[in-house]
Amino acid sequence: MDPHLLRTFVTVARTGSFSTAAQRLGYTQSAVSQQIAALESDLGLPLLHRRPVTPTEAGARLLDHAEPLLLRLRAARADVLRTAAMPAHRLTLAATPLALNPRLAHRLARARAAQPRLQITIRTCARDEVMRQVAVGEATIGLADGIAAPNDPLPPHDAAPLTTTGLCQEDLVVALPPDHPLAGRPGLRLADLVDARWLQTTLCPVRRLRHLAGDGFPVALDYTGDDVHTVLNLVAAGHGLTLLPASVGRGVPLSHPRLVHRVELLHATLPDGPAARLAADLS
Amino acid sequence: MDPHLLRTFVTVARTGSFSTAAQRLGYTQSAVSQQIAALESDLGLPLLHRRPVTPTEAGARLLDHAEPLLLRLRAARADVLRTAAMPAHRLTLAATPLALNPRLAHRLARARAAQPRLQITIRTCARDEVMRQVAVGEATIGLADGIAAPNDPLPPHDAAPLTTTGLCQEDLVVALPPDHPLAGRPGLRLADLVDARWLQTTLCPVRRLRHLAGDGFPVALDYTGDDVHTVLNLVAAGHGLTLLPASVGRGVPLSHPRLVHRVELLHATLPDGPAARLAADLS
DNA sequence: TCGTCTTACGAGAAGCGTAAGAATT
DNA sequence: AATTCTTACGCTTCTCGTAAGACGA
Numbered sequence: 225m226d227p228h229l230l231r232t233f234v235t236v237a238r239t240g241s242f243s244t245a246a247q248r249l250g251y252t253q254s255a256v257s258q259q260i261a262a263l264e265s266d267l268g269l270p271l272l273h274r275r276p277v278t279p280t281e282a283g284a285r286l287l288d289h290a291e292p293l294l295l296r297l298r299a300a301r302a303d304v305l306r307t308a309a310m311p312a313h314r315l316t317l318a319a320t321p322l323a324l325n326p327r328l329a330h331r332l333a334r335a336r337a338a339q340p341r342l343q344i345t346i347r348t349c350a351r352d353e354v355m356r357q358v359a360v361g362e363a364t365i366g367l368a369d370g371i372a373a374p375n376d377p378l379p380p381h382d383a384a385p386l387t388t389t390g391l392c393q394e395d396l397v398v399a400l401p402p403d404h405p406l407a408g409r410p411g412l413r414l415a416d417l418v419d420a421r422w423l424q425t426t427l428c429p430v431r432r433l434r435h436l437a438g439d440g441f442p443v444a445l446d447y448t449g450d451d452v453h454t455v456l457n458l459v460a461a462g463h464g465l466t467l468l469p470a471s472v473g474r475g476v477p478l479s480h481p482r483l484v485h486r487v488e489l490l491h492a493t494l495p496d497g498p499a500a501r502l503a504a505d506l507s
Numbered sequence: 508m509d510p511h512l513l514r515t516f517v518t519v520a521r522t523g524s525f526s527t528a529a530q531r532l533g534y535t536q537s538a539v540s541q542q543i544a545a546l547e548s549d550l551g552l553p554l555l556h557r558r559p560v561t562p563t564e565a566g567a568r569l570l571d572h573a574e575p576l577l578l579r580l581r582a583a584r585a586d587v588l589r590t591a592a593m594p595a596h597r598l599t600l601a602a603t604p605l606a607l608n609p610r611l612a613h614r615l616a617r618a619r620a621a622q623p624r625l626q627i628t629i630r631t632c633a634r635d636e637v638m639r640q641v642a643v644g645e646a647t648i649g650l651a652d653g654i655a656a657p658n659d660p661l662p663p664h665d666a667a668p669l670t671t672t673g674l675c676q677e678d679l680v681v682a683l684p685p686d687h688p689l690a691g692r693p694g695l696r697l698a699d700l701v702d703a704r705w706l707q708t709t710l711c712p713v714r715r716l717r718h719l720a721g722d723g724f725p726v727a728l729d730y731t732g733d734d735v736h737t738v739l740n741l742v743a744a745g746h747g748l749t750l751l752p753a754s755v756g757r758g759v760p761l762s763h764p765r766l767v768h769r770v771e772l773l774h775a776t777l778p779d780g781p782a783a784r785l786a787a788d789l790s
Numbered sequence: 791t792c793g794t795c796t797t798a799c800g801a802g803a804a805g806c807g808t809a810a811g812a813a814t815t
Numbered sequence: 816a817a818t819t820c821t822t823a824c825g826c827t828t829c830t831c832g833t834a835a836g837a838c839g840a
Contacts (some may be wrong), residue, residue, distance in 0.1 A: 225580055227508065242795060255831055257796060262830090267584065269591050274795065275839060282590040286775065288668070289583035296579065298508055300572035307565040308552050385571070392703070480517050493568065525820060538806050540821060545805090557820065572793055 227297055229263045230290045232256055233271065235371050237287050240277045292382060295356065299384035302361030303492050306484075314343035318354045318363035321450045322427055323487045326473055327368065328506070329394055335505035342498045350426050350450060352381060359384035364499045365506075366490035371396065371432055371467060386490045389507045393484040396467045397475030399459045400464025411479035417441075423464040426450050433467070437481060486490050510580055512546045513573045515539055522569050523560045560671065575665060578639065582667035585644030586775050592781025597626035601637045601646035604733045605710055606770045608754055609649065613790070618788035625781045631708050633733060635664060636752045640774050642667035649773035650787075654679065654715055654750060657767050662715075663684055669773045672790045676767040679750045680758030682742045694762035698726075706747040709733050716750070720764060 235245040236256060246256040264271050270282035297487070324332070337341060347363065351370065352504070357363035366386075370378040374393065377472055398417065400407045406416070418440030424430045425447045433441050444464035448456060456473055459466055468475060469485035489507055494500040518528040519539060529539040547554050554566035562570055608627070619625060630646065635655065640646035649669075653661040660671065681700065683690045689699070697716070701723030703725070707713045708730045716724050727747035730738060739756055742749055746750060752768035772790055777783040 225510065225584055227510070243793090252832055253799085254833080258830075267587055269587065271587075278796090282587045286583060286587045289579070289586060292668075293576070293579055293583060296572070296576055299577060300569060301508055304550055304552065304554075304569045306566045307568055349803080378664070382668070385575075385665070396596055400580060443797070526818090535807055536820070537808080537822085542803075544821085560820090 226295060229259050231294060232259045233263055234290045234457055237279050237283060269405060295383050299359040304362060307495055311500060313341050314363060315364035315499050316345045316347060317365050318347050319367035320351050320354055320369050321452055322469060322471045323369040327485060329507055335502050339498055339501060343348035355381040355383050358386060365503055366489055367487055369487045371483055372483040372486045373481055378466060378486060378488055386492060387490040390488045391489050391507055393486045395470045396478045396483055396485050397470050399466050399468050399471060399473045400480055401460050401462045409476050412476045413480040421464045423447055423466040424456060425455055425466060427455060428467045436483060437469055510577060512542050514577060515542045517573050519543060520566060528628050552637050578666050582642035589644060589775060590778055595731060596781060598782050599628045599630060600648050601630045601632055602642045603634050603637055603652050604631055604735055605752060606652040607651035611770060614789055618785050621788060622773060622781055622784060626658060638664040638666050648786055651769055651773055652768060652770045654766055655769045658763055661771055662740035669775060670773040674770045674772050674790055676769045678753045679761045679766055679768050680753050680756060681761055682749050682751050682756045682758040684743050686746045692759050695759045696763040704747045706730055706741060707748040708749060709736055710738060711750045719766060743777035755786055
């Protein structure tokens with residue numbers, strides 16, 4: 225179960241070809257063939273069907289494990305190397321699109337004022353990608369948002385053990401098209417909306433709603449981008465409903481169940497220095 | 508970052524000696540020395556101080572990552588091999604001491620009656636150990652108990668991705684010595700007891716109480732065993748308080764916050780067979 | 791017959807053990 | 816001086832690439 229073998233196995237399984245995997249990894253087809261053979265003989269099981277190249281049942285199981293494992297390995301390496309990195313005067317902050325809300329943007333400005341020489345690069349990406357980048361050191365600090373019950377943490381990602389700190393919470397509103405029959409209400413219960421059509425977005429994943437409020441919530445449209453204005457436009461055009469933090473969109477307050485939009489700070493164990501200070505200033 | 512190197516690193520760091528680690532692992536001291544040197548040169552950092560042998564800061568960080576990583580590797584291997592294991596007519600169930608309560612014992616009996624030829628071995632151990640055994644295949648199925656808010660899952664362990672299913676919940680009581688001033692109350696709030704002295708046990712870890720109900724809960728005595736009767740005796744003798752499921756001990760019902768004793772079923776993806784059927788019968 | 795995976799074989803590298811050397815207590 | 820880690824060196828094993836072979840489409 226050498227990580228190298230695991231990596232080539234993953235590549236072969238995903239590309240469905242020994243040869244393209246080989247050239248992507250800088251090996252010969254032969255080497256890849258031998259590596260897969262080594263893995264299979266180590267486990268005593270075939271992992272791939274050939275022609276076409278497809279994971280066997282055992283291979284599928286291994287595939288589920290291999291990627292998180294490789295990610296954790298990289299995270300471990302990054303974490304160790306971080307201890308030696310000199311306190312940098314520049315750092316990268318990865319954030320989900322809704323994480324850097326007005327309040328946090330303000331806090332960030334104050335924190336930067338306290339460390340004027342600190343160069344910050346901000347990058348927006350999806351939640352999983354934020355976690356991954358922080359874990360493997362591509363970003364120093366992460367901000368991730370999500371929907372949760374008040375004071376509950378967001379669901380953890382198992383990429384690597386990261387320190388997470390709740391930064392702020394704010395009310396949620398149901399974003400509705402202006403001519404929607406419920407648009408005039410003072411407040412809405414989620415239960416009133418289980419049969420409405422919902423937008424599946426990275427900002428408000430319907431899966432999460434189901435987890436928090438039970439089944440239902442049929443998906444009308446799946447939007448995989450991460451642009452808030454686009455989502456607002458889709459809602460206004462009547463493609464479906466979504467939940468947004470009150471500061472972002474006009475909408476009807478969500479009265480029950482009590483759910484909040486929560487932003488969390490993510491980072492690995494930071495050595496003393498500007499990054500640690502920034503993290504402290506944000507929380 | 509070869510797992511072999513990681514394993515010897517962990518062993519050296521834990522034993523504090525190259526030589527004893529070597530003989531524990533079946534290597535020469537020389538080999539161990541070379542392995543550590545290889546790891547250090549790969550990362551470009553010293554990981555251990557010598558004489559005495561002690562992790563450096565970077566080494567400590569690596570140590571944090573290495574053990575979960577190795578565990579996941581073993582779990583991955585076990586999971587793959589499980590797909591090939593023929594449906595066995597004997598399996599091992601690992602359970603925490605309070606998990607196999609009357610209701611579940613009953614369900615287990617019914618499930619066994621449905622599969623009379625199935626041989627079951629039951630083993631009791633601590634929660635982390637249950638998870639570990641299920642992950643690496645030393646146990647087929649696990650039962651773990653803990654304290655949680657109603658319908659909330661227990662905190663996950665990141666050894667490996669395991670399927671967890673809530674099996675049952677029951678009320679909690681505060682176990683008090685009979686002559687305790689609060690013993691006559693019809694119900695107790697946890698807030699009334701933040702300043703009482705608590706037993707720290709594996710059955711009711713005080714850390715968990717603090718997480719669920721805020722700070723406080725000073726620890727009077729730490730009991731590392733897992734025997735329920737011993738804990739009851741300690742409570743009766745006035746060493747401290749603890750929470751127990753209502754079916755186990757007499758005590759004052761916990762009225763607020765509403766917390767329950769929850770039992771969860773743990774297993775990896777089970778191939779069709781007696782084990783999968785048992786898991787289904789239990790839930 | 792072409793594309794693709796497997797096998798055979800040789801060259802190079804890596805890993806371990808023996809044994810001698812250095813450093814600390 | 817004794818213990819413990821490091822280094823030198825040779826041997827074995829592993830791994831990769833080249834090249835030829837097998838198997839399907």
